[in-house]
Amino acid sequence: MKEKLSIVKIGGNVIENTRELEKFLTLFSELEGMKILVHGGGKLATQLASKLGIESKMVGGRRITDAETLDIITMVYAGLTNKNIVAQLQSRGCNAIGLSGADGNSIRAHKRPVKDIDFGFVGDIDGVNTKIISKLLTSGLIPVFCAMSHDGQGQLLNTNADTIASELAIGLGDTFATTLYYCFEKPGVLLNVFDDTSVVKEIDTKKYKQLLTEGVIADGMLPKLENCFHALNNKVETVCLGNMYMLESNNPFFTTLTL
Amino acid sequence: MKEKLSIVKIGGNVIENTRELEKFLTLFSELEGMKILVHGGGKLATQLASKLGIESKMVGGRRITDAETLDIITMVYAGLTNKNIVAQLQSRGCNAIGLSGADGNSIRAHKRPVKDIDFGFVGDIDGVNTKIISKLLTSGLIPVFCAMSHDGQGQLLNTNADTIASELAIGLGDTFATTLYYCFEKPGVLLNVFDDTSVVKEIDTKKYKQLLTEGVIADGMLPKLENCFHALNNKVETVCLGNMYMLESNNPFFTTLTL
Known part of the structure; x- marks a missing residue:
């Protein structure tokens, strides 16, 4: 039987709020078994850019990463955010190790080709180095990934954290029984978007099609659900969608997705 | 017989100059056997602080690390500098992994007690986690340490890179036959400080005392030499002092220190 592995992704809404982040890190540190944390960046990078007089260019909600912006992202994501998360996890008895995709050649990508928009130094993932990540995990370490990859030619690349989480879960699905947790603002998939108690607790392929048809x-x-089912169709056992409290063992209010 | 391990420390003079850094990284990647890189920070942090209107306070050549300065150091040392070095080593076939002392609980320290001067968030090292560093090394990884440690209570600490290098060499001296390379501006210990060809090629304890007496x-x-002999007296086999070209196999112009 494969050993269990939890991969948890958190976004800006948790990272930007010191108290929320501390709560989350306590929940994450209490999660049993092997685990990986993936974090995005959020507003801190935009704030630093603004202080330095660098304009943040966004197209369709996506950041255009020029050379200056890449430096800022490297400082904030891989430096400030990642190392503070690692230090705080250490204080909770979690032997965390902070990584970008360049570290241990763990996430290889290529610069997104220019079509209509030049996104700059943004990476589309080619593959994850499951061998090295497995070695870290079996050494008792807890990898904490920031949203960066590299191209193997010396170039760091800004990379979507949701995609990093799912590619890690897919890549490690051969070796581990993998559960992917996406923490976001809502407690799960809601029947009524204005009612946080209307969580759909279980979604399988049939239910997914039904909910799509019903709108x-x-x-x-x-795209979130598409991404989840892509993972499920590629050896990921379970995907959970909800706010951070889904990591609590006795909280039933989140959405579990299976095939 | 113990396996060989090289620990190389580079300072600001290499990091601040893109061409020099590239040359160094090529030399480092060609170094055979297990190895560790330790890098300081240098002027980049001061430059970023100045751009953000944060005054860099120095006392006796040492940076006073207040909370704002610690954030800058974390961004520059652990983020920008560390990850770019790692990405460049990866492009040279070196499976580098960038670390602060918080990662893998690798370097534990305590905040320096306040006597005459409050240095702020500066760490004095308590110990290195040789078990985890050995695991990384035997997994084929090449650790790249920035000049930061942690206190185990969630606090990152700015820590002297020379000390990190010697403490790593001392800690790993039980397991490996360790050589410590200190790269600095000069080609080694000079008989005449104005003549770069006057390198003293070999210094043992006897010669050390003689050179001290002669002034x-x-x-x-x-303090540099004191630090070197402290390492030699604590299981480090050899210490080399010189500029980065001492890593070239056919360069005889550097200082080798042994007991």
């Missing part, structure tokens, strides 16, 4: 899954949830 | 070792070289 319950729409807008921003469409 | 050849003075000023800034005094």
Whole structure:
């Protein structure tokens, strides 16, 4: 039987709030078994850019990463955010090790080709180095990934944290029984977007199609769920969607997705 | 017989100059056997602080690390400098992994007690986690340490890179036959400080005492050499002092220190 592995992704809403982050790190440190944390960046990078007089260029909600912006992202994501998370996890008895995709050649990507928009130094993932990540895990370490990859030619690349989490879960699915947790603002997939208690607790392929037809899954949830089922179709056992309290063992309010 | 391990420390003069850094990284990547890189920070942190309107306070050549300065150091040392070095080593076939002392609980320290001067968030090292560092090394990874440690209570600490290098060499001296390379501006210990060809090629304890009596070792070289002999007296086999070209196999112009 494969050993269990939890991969947890947190976004800006947790990282930007010191108290929320501390709560989350306590929950994460209490999670049993092997685990990996993936964190995005959020507003801190935009704030630093603004202080330095560098304009943050966004197209369709996505950051355009020029050379100056890449330096800022490297400082904030891989430096400030990542190392503070690692230090705090250490204080909770979690032997965390902070990584970018360049470290241990763990996440290889290529610069996104220019079509209509030049996103700059943004990476589309080619593969994850499951061998080295497994070695870290079996050494008792808890990898903490920031949203960066590299191209193997010396170039760091800004990379979507949701995609890093799912590619890690998929890549490690051969070796481990993998559960992917996406922590976001909502407690899960909601039947009524204005009612946080209307969480759909279980979604399988049949239910997914039904909810799509009924229009319950729409807008921003469409790519999120597509990404979840992509993972499930590629050796990931379970995907959970909800706020950070889904990591609590006795909290039933989140969405579990299976095939 | 113990396996060989090289620990190389580079300072600001290499890091601040892109071409020099590239040359160094090529030399480092060509070094055979297990190895560790330790890098300081240098002027980049001061430059970023100045751009952000944060005054860099120095006392006797040492930075006073208040909370704002610690954030800057974390961004520059652990983020920008460390990850770019790692990405560049990866492009040279070196499986580098960038670390602060918090990562893998690798370097534990305590905040320096306040006597005459409050240095702020500066760490004095308590110990290195040789078990985890050995695991990384035997997994084929090449640790790249920035000049930061942690206190185990969630606090990152700014820590002297020379000391990190010697403490790593001392700690790993039980397991490996360790050589410590200190790269600095000069090609080694000089008989005549104005003549770069006057390198003293070999210094043992007897020669060290003689050079001290003659006043050849003075000023800034005094603590450097003291640090080197401290390492030699604590299981480090060899210490080499010189510029980065001492890593070239056919370069005889550097100083080798042994007991």
